[in-house]
Amino acid sequence: MAEREHDVRELDRVTIRFAGDSGDGSQLAGQQFTNTAAVFGNDISTVPDYPAEIRAPAGSLPGVSSFQVSFSSHQIYTPGDSPDVLVAMNPAALKTNLPDLPKGSLIVINADEFTEANFRKAAYAADPREDGTLDNYRVIEVPITTMNQRALKDSGLPQRQIDRSKNMFALGVMFWLYERPLEPTISWINGKFARNPQVAEANIATLKAGYYFGETAELFPGHFRVPKADLPPGKYRNVTGNEATAMGFLAASQLAKKQLFYASYPITPASDILGELARYKNFGVKTMQAEDELAAIGAAIGAAFGGSLGLTGTSGPGLALKSEAIGLAVMTELPVVIANIQRSGPSTGMPSKTEQADLLQAMFGRNGESPVAIVAPATPADCFQMAIEAFRIATKFMVPTIFLSDGHLGMGSEPWQIPDIDDLPSLEIVPPSNAIGQFDPYRRDESTLARAWAVPGTPGLEHRIGGLEKWDVTGDVSYDSENHDKMTRLRAEKVERIAEDIPDVEVVGETSGELLVLGWGSTYGAILTAVLRAQSDGLPISHAHLRYLNPFPKNLGDVISQFDRVLIPEMNLGQLRMLIRARYLVDADGLNRVTGRPLKIAEVTERIQSLVHRKVSVA
Amino acid sequence: MTTDEGIKLTRKDFVSDQEVRWCPGCGDYSILAQTQKLMPELDIPRENIVFISGIGCNSRLPYYMNTFGFHSIHGRAPTIATGLKASRPDLHVWVITGDGDGLSIGGNHLFHIMRRNVDVTVVLFNNRIYGLTKGQYSPTSELGKVTKTSPVGSIDYPVSPCSFALGVGATFVARSLDIDTHHLITTLERAAHHKGTSFVEVLQNCNVYNDGAYREFADKAVRPDRMIEVDHGKPLIFGKEKDKGIRLKGTVAEVVDLSKGASDADVHIHDEKIEEPITASILSRMDYPDLPVAIGVMRAVDHATYDDLMEQQIQDAQSKDGTPDLAALLNEGDTWVVN
Numbered sequence: 001m002a003e004r005e006h007d008v009r010e011l012d013r014v015t016i017r018f019a020g021d022s023g024d025g026s027q028l029a030g031q032q033f034t035n036t037a038a039v040f041g042n043d044i045s046t047v048p049d050y051p052a053e054i055r056a057p058a059g060s061l062p063g064v065s066s067f068q069v070s071f072s073s074h075q076i077y078t079p080g081d082s083p084d085v086l087v088a089m090n091p092a093a094l095k096t097n098l099p100d101l102p103k104g105s106l107i108v109i110n111a112d113e114f115t116e117a118n119f120r121k122a123a124y125a126a127d128p129r130e131d132g133t134l135d136n137y138r139v140i141e142v143p144i145t146t147m148n149q150r151a152l153k154d155s156g157l158p159q160r161q162i163d164r165s166k167n168m169f170a171l172g173v174m175f176w177l178y179e180r181p182l183e184p185t186i187s188w189i190n191g192k193f194a195r196n197p198q199v200a201e202a203n204i205a206t207l208k209a210g211y212y213f214g215e216t217a218e219l220f221p222g223h224f225r226v227p228k229a230d231l232p233p234g235k236y237r238n239v240t241g242n243e244a245t246a247m248g249f250l251a252a253s254q255l256a257k258k259q260l261f262y263a264s265y266p267i268t269p270a271s272d273i274l275g276e277l278a279r280y281k282n283f284g285v286k287t288m289q290a291e292d293e294l295a296a297i298g299a300a301i302g303a304a305f306g307g308s309l310g311l312t313g314t315s316g317p318g319l320a321l322k323s324e325a326i327g328l329a330v331m332t333e334l335p336v337v338i339a340n341i342q343r344s345g346p347s348t349g350m351p352s353k354t355e356q357a358d359l360l361q362a363m364f365g366r367n368g369e370s371p372v373a374i375v376a377p378a379t380p381a382d383c384f385q386m387a388i389e390a391f392r393i394a395t396k397f398m399v400p401t402i403f404l405s406d407g408h409l410g411m412g413s414e415p416w417q418i419p420d421i422d423d424l425p426s427l428e429i430v431p432p433s434n435a436i437g438q439f440d441p442y443r444r445d446e447s448t449l450a451r452a453w454a455v456p457g458t459p460g461l462e463h464r465i466g467g468l469e470k471w472d473v474t475g476d477v478s479y480d481s482e483n484h485d486k487m488t489r490l491r492a493e494k495v496e497r498i499a500e501d502i503p504d505v506e507v508v509g510e511t512s513g514e515l516l517v518l519g520w521g522s523t524y525g526a527i528l529t530a531v532l533r534a535q536s537d538g539l540p541i542s543h544a545h546l547r548y549l550n551p552f553p554k555n556l557g558d559v560i561s562q563f564d565r566v567l568i569p570e571m572n573l574g575q576l577r578m579l580i581r582a583r584y585l586v587d588a589d590g591l592n593r594v595t596g597r598p599l600k601i602a603e604v605t606e607r608i609q610s611l612v613h614r615k616v617s618v619a
Numbered sequence: 620m621t622t623d624e625g626i627k628l629t630r631k632d633f634v635s636d637q638e639v640r641w642c643p644g645c646g647d648y649s650i651l652a653q654t655q656k657l658m659p660e661l662d663i664p665r666e667n668i669v670f671i672s673g674i675g676c677n678s679r680l681p682y683y684m685n686t687f688g689f690h691s692i693h694g695r696a697p698t699i700a701t702g703l704k705a706s707r708p709d710l711h712v713w714v715i716t717g718d719g720d721g722l723s724i725g726g727n728h729l730f731h732i733m734r735r736n737v738d739v740t741v742v743l744f745n746n747r748i749y750g751l752t753k754g755q756y757s758p759t760s761e762l763g764k765v766t767k768t769s770p771v772g773s774i775d776y777p778v779s780p781c782s783f784a785l786g787v788g789a790t791f792v793a794r795s796l797d798i799d800t801h802h803l804i805t806t807l808e809r810a811a812h813h814k815g816t817s818f819v820e821v822l823q824n825c826n827v828y829n830d831g832a833y834r835e836f837a838d839k840a841v842r843p844d845r846m847i848e849v850d851h852g853k854p855l856i857f858g859k860e861k862d863k864g865i866r867l868k869g870t871v872a873e874v875v876d877l878s879k880g881a882s883d884a885d886v887h888i889h890d891e892k893i894e895e896p897i898t899a900s901i902l903s904r905m906d907y908p909d910l911p912v913a914i915g916v917m918r919a920v921d922h923a924t925y926d927d928l929m930e931q932q933i934q935d936a937q938s939k940d941g942t943p944d945l946a947a948l949l950n951e952g953d954t955w956v957v958n
Contacts, residue, residue, distance in 0.1 A: 039955045184953060237954045247949060254945045261706040281936035283943040286706060286929055290698070291731040298691070298698025298728070302671070303706040305689055310702065328692050418954065421946050456687040456703075456710050459666045464635070464682050466690025467674075476637065477682065 007222025013072035014178065014226055015080030018170070019097045020089025020110075022065035023055050025167030029087075030067025032171055036184045037071035038238040038415050041228030044071045045525065046413045047079040047598060052268065052351045059113075059121035064096045073227040077379075077525030079412060081600040087170055089113060089144070091122035103136040108173065110166070112145035140219050144170050144210075151209035155202040165206045172210020179225045182211060234417040241380035241409035242269070244416060245339060246276035248387025250283060253309050255388065256395060256427035261303035262311045263288040263296040268351040269407040270313045270341040293321035297338065301325060304334040305465075307431075307455030309391055313339035315407075316358045317348065323366045326400055330370040330491060332465045333442075333451050335394035335401070339387075342406040344596045353596025354407035356521050357572035362402045363550060363579070369488045371495040373401040374550040378524035380409050381416035386547060389502075392427050397498055398450040404549065406571075408522040408598045429453065432461065439463055441475035448501075449494035495551060502548045504555040509535050509542030512562035515612055518588070520546040520576055523569055523599045530604035534616045541608060546576070557584050567591060567611055569604050632665065633658040635685040646797035646823035647676060650744060651683055653804040654713075658686075661811055663711045671700045672715040673725055676751050676825075677744035680715045694725025697732035700739045701925070708926040711811075712739040718759040719749050722778055726758075733789040735925040736815040742807070743780055743820050748829035766828075781903035784818040785896040785918060791817035792899060793916040796837055797824060802848070802914060809916055815924050822914075836907040845907050849915035854886040855902075857911050865902075865910070872901050872910055891919040 016033065018026040027048055038044050046069045056063030070080035085106045088094040090113040101107070109129075119127060128134055129141070148166040155162065168189075175182055186204050193200035214220060239247075253260035262285065264274045278287045286308075290296035296312045304310030314322065319340045329336045342358045344350035362374050373393045377386040383405060394401040432452035441463040442451050454461040463475060471478040472486055507516075508531065519527040524545050531543040544559055546552065560566055560580070568577040569591035577590045591607040593599055605616050633655045641647045658668065668686040672678030674693035681688030691699050696714045704712045714732070721729045721743045732739065748766070749755040756764040756773040759780065763772035784792045791813040795806040803821065810817035822833050836845035847857035847865065855865035862878040864886035875881035891899070899917040906912060937943075 035953055039953050041955060041957065231957045233957050235950070235954055235956050237950070237952055250948070251945060254943075259706060261702060263702060280943075280948070281933050282940035283945075283948075284933055284937070286933065288701070288705060288929075291727055294695060295698040295701070295728055295731065298695045299702030299705070301691075302689075302699035302702025302704075304702075305699070306703045306707040306710065308706040310706075324692055325695065328695075332689075418949050421949075456669050456707065457667055459664065462666055462685060462687050464637075464684075464688035464690065466672075466681070466688075467692050468690065 008179065008225050009222060010225050010227065012074065012226070013070065013076065014085065014224065015068060015070040015083045016085045016087065016174065017066050017068040017083035017097060018087045019064055019066035019093035020167070021058050021063050021092070022051055022053070023058065024065070024089045025164065026065050026089065027067045029167040029171040030069055032185045032188060033174060033180070034069045034413060035188070035238055036175070036180045037069065038236070039184050040180060042071040042073065042226055043076050043229035043231055044069060044238065044413070044415060045076050045079040046070070047408060048411050049597070050352050057121070059090055059092055059118045061092045061096055061122060064093050066093070066097060071226055073229050075229060075231065077528050078598065078601060081602050087174065089166075089170065091118045091124055091128065094128060095122045095124060098133075101137065104138065106138045106140065107134065108140050108142060108170070110144035110170070111141035112143045142173060142213070142219065147209065147213060148206050151206045152202050155205065156198065157202055161199070162202070165203050168203045168207040169210035172207040173214045176211045176214030177220055177223050179223055182207060231415065232417065236415045236417055238413050239380060239416040240272070240411060240413040241377065241383040241405055242272040242341065242411065243276055244381055244383035245387050245403070245405060245410070246273050248384040249277065249309070249311055249337070249391070250280050250285060251384070251424060252388045252391035252427060253285065254283065255424055256309060256391065256429050258429065259308040260285045260311060261288070261300065261308040262286070262313065263290045263299035263303070264313045265290050265293045265296050265318065267315045267318050269343055269410045270315050270318075270339065272410065273313045273339065273341070293318040294325060297322040297325040297336070300336050301329050301332075301334055304329070304336045305332075305455070307453065309395070310334070310336040311339070312336070313341065315341050315343045315351070316345045316361070319358060319361055320365065326372060327366040327368065327370045328467045329400035330366070330372060331467050331470070333398045335391070335398055335453065337390045337394050337401050337403060339403040339405065341410045342404065344594070350596045352407065354522065354598060355571050355594060355596065356406055356523070357575065357594065358404065359549065359572065359575040360578070362404055369492065371492050372550065373397065373399050373495055373498055374404055374548070375401065376404040376521045376547055376549050377409060378521065378545050378547055380412050380414045382547070383409060384416065384419070388425060388427070392425055393498055393501070395427065395429055395453070396450065396501065397448050397494055398453060399495060404521065406522050412522070431455070431458070440473045441465060442470050443473050444490070447497075449490060449497060499551040499554040502553055505544050505546060505553040505559060507542050507544050507559055510540065511542070511559070513540035513542055514564050515541045515567055515608065516560060516563035516565070517541065517543050517567045517569065517604070517608065518546065518560070518576070518580070519543070519569055520549060523571065526599040526601045526604050527569055529601045530608060530616075533605065534608055537616050539612060539614060539616065541612065549576075552583065560584055560586055565589060565611060567607060569599055569607065571599055628659040628665065630656045630659060633685050635683050637682045639683050640679065641676060642827050644826040645676070646746065646825070647680070647744065649797045649800055649803065650742070650821055650823065651680055653800055653807060654680070655684065657804055657807050657811065660808065661711070667709065668711045668713070669703060670713045670715060671696045671703070673720040674751070675717040675720045677715055677717040678720060694720055694723070694728060696720070697725065697728040697741070701732055701735070701737050704737050704739050705926045705929050708738070708930055714739055714741040715744070716741065717744045718747060718757045718780065722758040722780060722783065730787045733784055733787045733816045733818060736788070736790055736922050738815055738924040738926050740810045740813075740817045741819065743818065744823045745780055745820050746823045746825035746829055747832045748825050750825045750828050754828035779904055780820040781818070781917060782900050785900045785903060788896070789818045789918070790815040790920050790922050791916070792903070792918040793818070794820045794822065794903070794914045796822045796833070796914055798837065799914070806916065809919070813919060815922055836912050845911055847905075847911040847913050849889045849902055849913050849917060851889060851891045851916065851919070854883060854888050856886060865905070867898070867901065870897065870901060872905055874910060891916050894920060
């Protein structure tokens, strides 16, 4: 591509937010930008934000959807607290996103959509470009709709179809502004519209038109370059948490040489996992779209009883519906895995927004004493490893295991260093041998306390299980009081023993000091970034992140005891804090935000400052 | 059925070591006995048979079968059976349920297992009462039923289990009677051999909380005149003297008296193979005293099963996409290398 001379400024990190009507294709533009940045060699981190409604009325505030991508020349752990650049496809997108924009940010607006009608829909009393609203920002107006129409006037496509391509024009402009190659997107378009070359050509034409517009229009003072990041050597791809989760469960089944059986009822933000796993039929993966959440876990338990890796996935309200059946899996000691991609609650809450408020539900949300194992991935890529861990623990200890992800992890993405298959953990499952004489279904392994996974089809192992209390060893129905006390303790002890089989929690920084910031789940990036900044200012602060929530890693008590104070940031009102306080009798402090959005680095920094009474300089 | 050693299995081989704990005189004993008696005739290895139940008196049955068994939670047996059968099509799966378990708390699951045509045999013990919780009215209790929870009579209309099954597309629908042991074992045998969901409603007496629920028409003395056995290809004739028949007038069934001038040609010939479920539904809804209560196989049609279709998709994908390669899958899409 012949380029004229332009000023090029090198930047360390840029965060762009694409925003528009949910039908405008902002998610797609954002994903393509991400992919291009990732393939180019930047570190990236993304967060989509979209309404629960598929297509709210065009131009309205509830209809705004956005996709934020942060790309950088160094390792980053979050999609950025706030964008440096906003691409606003209409006034509503401007209005809903402006509060997140620091003063001085760049705003690229689609000038064609800034009409009286659209101001009314966005509840703007006057044109925000003229009433001072945007005084503190750098605004660049691009007539995206008409430029796109002009680029495609000879395409032969109907008007509606043409207008749907305007996101590609906007993307082209951004590609020029940040000096990105077009090839990855062109090749994606050609693949996506392989059966419709006319549409493919149109999308490519407008993408290029946007790029050339940036180059020739002189609207921008110059463009920017974000050099490659210095990532650990290896082969990478960009993954969302839900994709990594699906691949992790698939990998578990391959490692265990067991069929994966996934039953799920559609629910935001977990539905992608069903869609992903349904693609793996050639791996023998069976998927079932169940009639409801209860059926989904019932089918997973049935599959586990039959010797498959029984899996179900859901989000908070669905976990509530599954609780009775999880209790059944506790009683029958079957290795079913429940993936809960948490969202804002209670009740239906805010389906497309994230939260971490199901921890106590996962721990205790069942009748009776019914302990389960709980693992929690820390980043989108980590979902892969923790999904394998969920099945490793479930099958080794014969215990239902909850995989506690959330909407931010599931929908967010980051580069994933593709693992070597040979480096993955072993999930070897030894079937019980045919019993000679009496088979006792509740006889336990001495070290793990797991009972044998005796599956139908094995002669001599015929046995009956169920939700009624069991006699120790024989598994017969029992109402004996002392036996019930013993069995209750055995089930609890079995889960406790998992601590012997999981890694210690690692401390980032010194192993003792003034403050330990302890987190779990998707707050990892914000906490780590805030702690690293504080550490570079010489503050005696460390970070530990829990990926195993039940049981806790066995060194956790010792780690905590080495710090004067403990801060636990969570996207809930203090659920991990309650568990830590109860377990270790430590007066932990909390940072608790339930905004439906990822925790911000600045929020963690501010709390750290207030606890240690010192300022942290912002990087 | 023979073991590896070539010894023919008998009913005894299917009796578990557990003491049966139903009330003396309960109709469940008969259903258990016929089920155990049927097992050796099926020629299926004992370890490949699984009984799955929900909650209720009936749902204790798996404990008494010396096969694999799963006594699950209230209403959910069809879900566990679906997961098991879909993941292990090689197994022979039975679901044991009741009028409360299957039609009240588990109605949705019973609906969907039949809609999907999962290849399992469902036996619904219909005693028209909640027995295990000591006598509350159930979804099949007659209107006005006086129980502890309906002291002045229930105001819920009852559902016909067989009509429900037919309505949701069950491919095999039958009804039998606990005290008619020959009919019961014959019906269970046909159900066991049917490919697809077979639904069998067994009219079962709860002698403690709903004694005599079917006495009016099922007592031996009156049964020939008040019940009718439907049999594929045969005319619907009943009565001690075989002198009464069922005629269909549009969607209305009526009794014709063959001794008083009605001809055999008026009598409906039962066809269990017809695809539309309306005629079977009419038969399933016949009720005493206006009409005789029907037992027998009302519908038996062949449709592809859920488990077969699922397996077929796997095989198709494997022949199309070749040997699965995890490493290739993980490396799919746009990748880049950092040196």
